[in-house]
Amino acid sequence: MIDELNEILKNRRIKLEQLRARNINPYPYRFERTHMSSQVVGNFDLLEANGIAVRLAGRLMSIRSHGKTLFAHIKDSGGLIQIYLRKDDVGEEMFEIFTLFDLGDIIGVEGTVFRTKTGEITIRVAQFELLTKALRPLPEKWHGLQDKELRYRRRYIDLIANPEVLEVFKARTKITNLMRQFLDERGFLEVETPVLQPVYGGTNARPFETHLNALDLKLYLRIADELYLKRLVIGGIEKVYEISKDFRNEGMDRNHNPEFTMLEFYWAYADYNDLMKLIEEMYFRVATLVLGTEKIIRGENEINLAPPFKRMPYFKAMAESVGEDIFDADEKQLQEIMTARGMTLPTSRIFGRGAYLDELCKELVEPKLIQPTFLVDYPIELSPLAKKHRANPRLVERFELYVDGVEYGNGFSELNDPDDQRSRFQGQQAGRKPGDLEAHPVDDDFLFALDHGMPPTAGFGLGVDRFVMLLTGCHSIRDVIFFPIMKPEPEIQSLDKEIL
RNA sequence: GCGCCUUUAGCUCAGCUGGUAGAGCAACUGACUCUUAAUCAGUGGGUCGCAGGUUCGAUCCCUGCAAGGCGCACCA
Numbered sequence: 001m002i003d004e005l006n007e008i009l010k011n012r013r014i015k016l017e018q019l020r021a022r023n024i025n026p027y028p029y030r031f032e033r034t035h036m037s038s039q040v041v042g043n044f045d046l047l048e049a050n051g052i053a054v055r056l057a058g059r060l061m062s063i064r065s066h067g068k069t070l071f072a073h074i075k076d077s078g079g080l081i082q083i084y085l086r087k088d089d090v091g092e093e094m095f096e097i098f099t100l101f102d103l104g105d106i107i108g109v110e111g112t113v114f115r116t117k118t119g120e121i122t123i124r125v126a127q128f129e130l131l132t133k134a135l136r137p138l139p140e141k142w143h144g145l146q147d148k149e150l151r152y153r154r155r156y157i158d159l160i161a162n163p164e165v166l167e168v169f170k171a172r173t174k175i176t177n178l179m180r181q182f183l184d185e186r187g188f189l190e191v192e193t194p195v196l197q198p199v200y201g202g203t204n205a206r207p208f209e210t211h212l213n214a215l216d217l218k219l220y221l222r223i224a225d226e227l228y229l230k231r232l233v234i235g236g237i238e239k240v241y242e243i244s245k246d247f248r249n250e251g252m253d254r255n256h257n258p259e260f261t262m263l264e265f266y267w268a269y270a271d272y273n274d275l276m277k278l279i280e281e282m283y284f285r286v287a288t289l290v291l292g293t294e295k296i297i298r299g300e301n302e303i304n305l306a307p308p309f310k311r312m313p314y315f316k317a318m319a320e321s322v323g324e325d326i327f328d329a330d331e332k333q334l335q336e337i338m339t340a341r342g343m344t345l346p347t348s349r350i351f352g353r354g355a356y357l358d359e360l361c362k363e364l365v366e367p368k369l370i371q372p373t374f375l376v377d378y379p380i381e382l383s384p385l386a387k388k389h390r391a392n393p394r395l396v397e398r399f400e401l402y403v404d405g406v407e408y409g410n411g412f413s414e415l416n417d418p419d420d421q422r423s424r425f426q427g428q429q430a431g432r433k434p435g436d437l438e439a440h441p442v443d444d445d446f447l448f449a450l451d452h453g454m455p456p457t458a459g460f461g462l463g464v465d466r467f468v469m470l471l472t473g474c475h476s477i478r479d480v481i482f483f484p485i486m487k488p489e490p491e492i493q494s495l496d497k498e499i500l
Numbered sequence: 501g502c503g504c505c506u507u508u509a510g511c512u513c514a515g516c517u518g519g520u521a522g523a524g525c526a527a528c529u530g531a532c533u534c535u536u537a538a539u540c541a542g543u544g545g546g547u548c549g550c551a552g553g554u555u556c557g558a559u560c561c562c563u564g565c566a567a568g569g570c571g572c573a574c575c576a
Contacts, residue, residue, distance in 0.1 A: 007545055008510055008527055062536075069533040086533060103526075116534050140511035140525050142537055147511085149568045161511090205575065224576095250575055251501080260576065362574095407576070438575095463576040477576095487567065 012135050015100040019130065022097065026133035031057045031108040038078030040113055044121050047113045054123065056081065057108040057131055059160065060101060062141060070098070071122075074107065075160075082122040083109050089126060097130075103141075104134035104160075148478075155482050165479075171290055172468045172480055176243060178286045179263055179464075186278075188239040188265055193228035195221055195245070199443045202226030202385070204428075205248040206438050208258075221247035225264045226385065226459065227446045230414060233266050234454045241265035243464065254476040257484050261464035268455040271413045272397045275458040276374050279401065279409060280307035283372070290471050298404045298470070301370050309372040309401070314361070317375060321364035327394075331356060354381030369402035384424040384440055386412035408467060411460035418450040 019026050034055045040047065047054060058074035058081075065071075068087040073080045087095040101107065111125040139145040144161035151158040151165075158165050180190065198217065200207040202224025210219050225242045232240050246262045267275065287305045288294050296303040319325045322337060329337070334356035343363055357379055369375065377389055378398040386396035398412035415421050425442040468480040478484040 006510075011527060064535050064538050065532090066535065066538080067532040069535085071535045071538085073536080082536075084534075088533080114534095116536085118534075118536075120534095120536075122534085137510050137526060142525065143512040145511070146513095147507095147568085149507095150511095152568095203576085246576085248575070251573085253574090254570090256575065262576075410576085461576085466576065 036078035037081035055110045085125045104138045106132035168472045188241045208249045238268035264461045266459040268457045270458040275411045280309045317365045367405040374399040387415045409462040414457040416454040
């Protein structure tokens with residue numbers, strides 16, 4: 001059977017058997033480490049001066065053999081460190097055993113530290129042992145793993161071959177931790193609300209559907225957390241947030257993965273003005289603690305996240321970009337403006353006047369918002385869950401935050417008038433085809449909850465993946481998600497199948 | 501969804517509008533007791549993404565399919 005294996009796999013299998021023949025367990029149970037590679041580097045002077053023996057474990061990343069001696073690098077989570085083996089140190093038999101090791105194997109070593117004549121901190125190995133035999137080779141040492149498809153499908157190899165990948169994910173964790181910390185400090189309570197919901201809502205999007213056998217019930221994977229978090233506000237949790245996966249059954253591209261991470265928080269007795277102050281503080285704090293600076297280079301632009309961010313009224317921005325005030329423009333007039341500019345008519349899921357406004361805003365306004373800007377006071381047509389503007393009933397107290405032409409957050413004074421909410425839901429349904437899953441459904445249970453009284457509340461949502469992209473300089477959402485959705489790989493074969 | 505592009509050894513890539521494939525690294529054999537993209541000498545390794553078509557002959561030209569990337573459009 002082994003004869004039919006690829007030569008490289010075959011050689012590793014042969015070495016595995018040779019090791020077993022020498023009574024070496026290729027998969028032992030544990031290894032006592034005294035140091036990480038980074039600790040050896042950090043404490044080198046002390047370790048060297050006192051001749052202290054250190055024990056490290058890691059993956060073999062390179063081997064340079066020189067007859068009766070060899071150099072190698074092993075990698076642990078502290079980084080790479082060089083090891084030095086001499087036949088007269090470890091003995092002839094052990095030196096021979098090392099030749100049965102391959103790149104990618106995981107080994108443990110014990111020895112003293114020294115500096116080579118070229119200055120590299122190195123462990124002079126007195127003893128070593130195999131901790132895990134690898135049966136497949138690592139990618140090429142110099143170019144690493146370049147193929148993006150393989151990097152996403154086999155992220156474990158990507159992490160081994162391309163160490164900078166891990167830095168992005170460390171930053172990701174730091175970012176979510178900092179947002180948690182920021183909200184916790186201010187008395188917000190982190191909660192978990194249902195992923196499986198009988199009625200989806202909180203935004204316009206097409207959901208995933210599933211089925212609960214026990215109740216013979218159709219359920220949807222959540223598209224947003226909003227309506228459940230607001231129920232909790234009604235229940236008296238005055239500051240509440242959730243960081244969670246949401247699911248939208250829509251297109252995929254470098255900004256969209258079907259499952260993605262949202263932060264949403266709700267703050268009772270506050271309005272959207274309070275919210276903007278809090279948000280700019282949070283973005284500034286997270287950015288400076290992650291990056292060490294409030295300045296981000298994004299393409300040609302240097303973006304400054306120091307508050308306060310600019311506030312720009314929606315229709316003022318539109319007037320500046322379109323060249324005329326369009327607050328009173330009707331659907332037909334908006335259509336003419338678009339046609340005059342050679343713009344295609346909207347295909348978006350939003351209907352009526354809102355669709356044209358949305359299209360004009362995306363095309364003409366958003367790309368210009370490079371420095372952090374709150375676009376404020378949206379038309380009511382676009383915002384079925386936001387409260388009417390206190391000074392103008394055709395607007396809502398809503399803002400979206402734009403940085404580098406991309407939206408990085410959406411907040412508003414929450415609509416808490418149950419009758420208004422009911423009619424907005426109904427307005428959303430009007431003119432839509434029955435069964436259109438993108439329409440915001442009427443959530444009677446939520447309306448029932450609202451009838452009990454939700455305090456004045458401000459709420460905010462943020463796409464965490466996008467925010468991580470902004471702060472890490474990644475241009476694809478797949479670079480900030482360990483295992484982005486991929487079509488199944490039909491050719492993948494386990495080693496068993498390759499043997500058969 | 502539409503357009504453009506990619507798919508060749510384990511990895512990174514060459515391959516001339518057609519004559520059944522090359523390099524580096526990795527692997528294997530040998531030399532070498534401070535190397536570091538170690539070096540030197542030698543050896544093996546391929547269903548050229550899949551399926552058809554054109555042709556005496558296809559990695560190359562044509563069609564279809566698959567997976568992926570990049571633009572555009574939509575949402576976060």
